[in-house]
Amino acid sequence: MSTSSVDRAAGPASLPAPDETRWPGLATPPHSPLRARAAEALFRRAVKNLDLRVTFPDGTVLGAGGPEAPEMRILRPSAFFHRLGADAKIGFGESYMVGDWTAEDLAGVLTPFAEKLTTIVPLFLQRFRRFAERVQPAAEENTIEGSRSNIHRHYDLSNDLFSAFLDESMMYSSALFGPGEDLTQAQHRKLDSVLDYAGVREGSEVLEIGTGWGELSIRAASRGAKVTSLTISQEQKVLADARIAEAGLSDRVDVQLCDYRNATGQYDSVVSVEMIEAVGQSYWPTFFATIGKRLRPGGRFGLQAITMDHDRMLAAARSYTWIHKYIFPGGIIPSVQAIEDGMRDNTRLKLAGMREFGQDYARTLKLWGERFHQRWDDIRGFGFDDVFHRMWEFYLAYSEAGFRSGHIKVHQFGFADPR
Structure with missing residues (x-):
C-alpha cells in the first residue's frame, strides 16, 4: 500500500x-x-x-x-x-x-x-x-509589488516540488490530448496549438508573458523564432534559463525578470499560457492594452486561459476563498466574454479562433495528482509536511472536480491585428 x-x-x-x-x-x-x-x-x-x-x-x-x-x-x-x-x-x-x-x-x-x-x-x-x-485582502492586490509577492507564494515554493509531479516538459497548465498521446506529447500538442494561433514561425519575434519553466520558449525557438520571455518568479527564471541552455537555444531566448507592465519593444507575436488568471480583474485592461502596444501591425496573439461562465465570474469577483488563502492569492478566473470584451475595448485585435478543452484539464490534473501521491516521499524530503500534503491533495482534486463538472473550463484563443 x-x-x-x-x-x-x-x-x-x-x-x-x-x-x-x-x-x-x-x-x-x-x-x-x-x-x-x-x-x-x-x-x-x-x-x-x-x-x-x-x-x-x-x-x-x-x-x-x-x-x-x-x-x-x-x-x-x-x-x-x-x-x-x-x-x-x-x-x-x-x-x-x-x-x-x-x-x-x-x-x-x-x-x-x-x-x-x-x-x-x-x-x-x-x-x-x-x-x-470575506473579500480579497488589499495586501493581495495585483500591483507590481503585490503580483511579485503573490507569485512568490506559489511558484517559488520549490522547483524540486514541481519537478516531482509534472512531466518532463515542466508545463503547469492543461495539456491537449490527441489519440494515444501521453502527457508530454499532449503538452507539446497544446504548445504547438497556441503557437499556431499566434502565427509563430521561422524569423518571428515573440514576446511570451509568463515563462513558466521555459518549455514554450524552447518550442517557439525550435521553430526558428526569437523569443523574449517575461517572468516575475526568480525560481522559475533560474530553471528556465538552465533548461533553455541545455536545449542549446540560449542565443534565441532571453528570459527577463520583468512584470508584463514594464515590457518594451515590438513583436510579431505575443503568447501567454494560463497567466491571465493571476492578473486581477482591475488590471485586465492594462494586460490587454499591453498586448496591443507590443504587437506590430498585422501581429497575432495566442492565449490559453482557464475560464468560467460570465455570471459566475461576476458573482465570485471579490470573494476570498480557500484557493486564494492557500494556493493562488490575488487570482481570479476570467470568462470568455471578459476576454473578448477586454481585447475589443483595449486593442485593435479581432478574434480569429478559439477552442475549449476542459475535460483535457481534468485528465491532466488526474495525472498530476497520481504522480504527486507516488512521489510524496520525495516531496516530503524537500521540507513539506503532512498538512501541505493534504492541502495539495485537496487543491489538485478540487481543480479536477471543477473541470470534470464543467464549472470551470479552459480555452485557447487566437487574436489577429487586421492592419
Missing part, C-alpha cells in the same frame, strides 16, 4: 497537529455554535440529493449515492461544522487539511459538489452572501 493511500484513508489520530509556526491558527477550529448549527443544517440539506455517500462516526449515512458512490467520511463532525460555519469557502478545505474529513476518491467526492455549486446555498440565502463572505 502506498503512502498516499494510507494518508487518505487514515483517521485523525494518525495525523499530527499542524505546526503552529507553519500553519498559524489551523489546529484549533473556530467556535460558534449558532453558525455551526446553521452550517450543519445547510450541509445535510445539500448532500441529500448528491451522488455520493457521507458517513458519520455514529453510523449515519447521507447522500443519494449507492454503495459504489464516492464516500466522504466525516471523522470529527463538531470541528467540521464549526469550520464550515465560520467560513464555508475556506473551512471546507481547511477541515480536509487537518483531517476532520477524508475520502479515498477525493475528486469523485468533490465533483458532485462542483456540479451543484450554484444551488448548494438556497436562493433566498444567496442574497445575503455579500454581507457574510
Whole structure:
C-alpha cells in the first residue's frame, strides 16, 4: 500500500497537529455554535440529493449515492461544522487539511459538489452572501509589488516540488490530448496549438508573458523564432534559463525578470499560457492594452486561459476563498466574454479562433495528482509536511472536480491585428 493511500484513508489520530509556526491558527477550529448549527443544517440539506455517500462516526449515512458512490467520511463532525460555519469557502478545505474529513476518491467526492455549486446555498440565502463572505485582502492586490509577492507564494515554493509531479516538459497548465498521446506529447500538442494561433514561425519575434519553466520558449525557438520571455518568479527564471541552455537555444531566448507592465519593444507575436488568471480583474485592461502596444501591425496573439461562465465570474469577483488563502492569492478566473470584451475595448485585435478543452484539464490534473501521491516521499524530503500534503491533495482534486463538472473550463484563443 502506498503512502498516499494510507494518508487518505487514515483517521485523525494518525495525523499530527499542524505546526503552529507553519500553519498559524489551523489546529484549533473556530467556535460558534449558532453558525455551526446553521452550517450543519445547510450541509445535510445539500448532500441529500448528491451522488455520493457521507458517513458519520455514529453510523449515519447521507447522500443519494449507492454503495459504489464516492464516500466522504466525516471523522470529527463538531470541528467540521464549526469550520464550515465560520467560513464555508475556506473551512471546507481547511477541515480536509487537518483531517476532520477524508475520502479515498477525493475528486469523485468533490465533483458532485462542483456540479451543484450554484444551488448548494438556497436562493433566498444567496442574497445575503455579500454581507457574510470575506473579500480579497488589499495586501493581495495585483500591483507590481503585490503580483511579485503573490507569485512568490506559489511558484517559488520549490522547483524540486514541481519537478516531482509534472512531466518532463515542466508545463503547469492543461495539456491537449490527441489519440494515444501521453502527457508530454499532449503538452507539446497544446504548445504547438497556441503557437499556431499566434502565427509563430521561422524569423518571428515573440514576446511570451509568463515563462513558466521555459518549455514554450524552447518550442517557439525550435521553430526558428526569437523569443523574449517575461517572468516575475526568480525560481522559475533560474530553471528556465538552465533548461533553455541545455536545449542549446540560449542565443534565441532571453528570459527577463520583468512584470508584463514594464515590457518594451515590438513583436510579431505575443503568447501567454494560463497567466491571465493571476492578473486581477482591475488590471485586465492594462494586460490587454499591453498586448496591443507590443504587437506590430498585422501581429497575432495566442492565449490559453482557464475560464468560467460570465455570471459566475461576476458573482465570485471579490470573494476570498480557500484557493486564494492557500494556493493562488490575488487570482481570479476570467470568462470568455471578459476576454473578448477586454481585447475589443483595449486593442485593435479581432478574434480569429478559439477552442475549449476542459475535460483535457481534468485528465491532466488526474495525472498530476497520481504522480504527486507516488512521489510524496520525495516531496516530503524537500521540507513539506503532512498538512501541505493534504492541502495539495485537496487543491489538485478540487481543480479536477471543477473541470470534470464543467464549472470551470479552459480555452485557447487566437487574436489577429487586421492592419
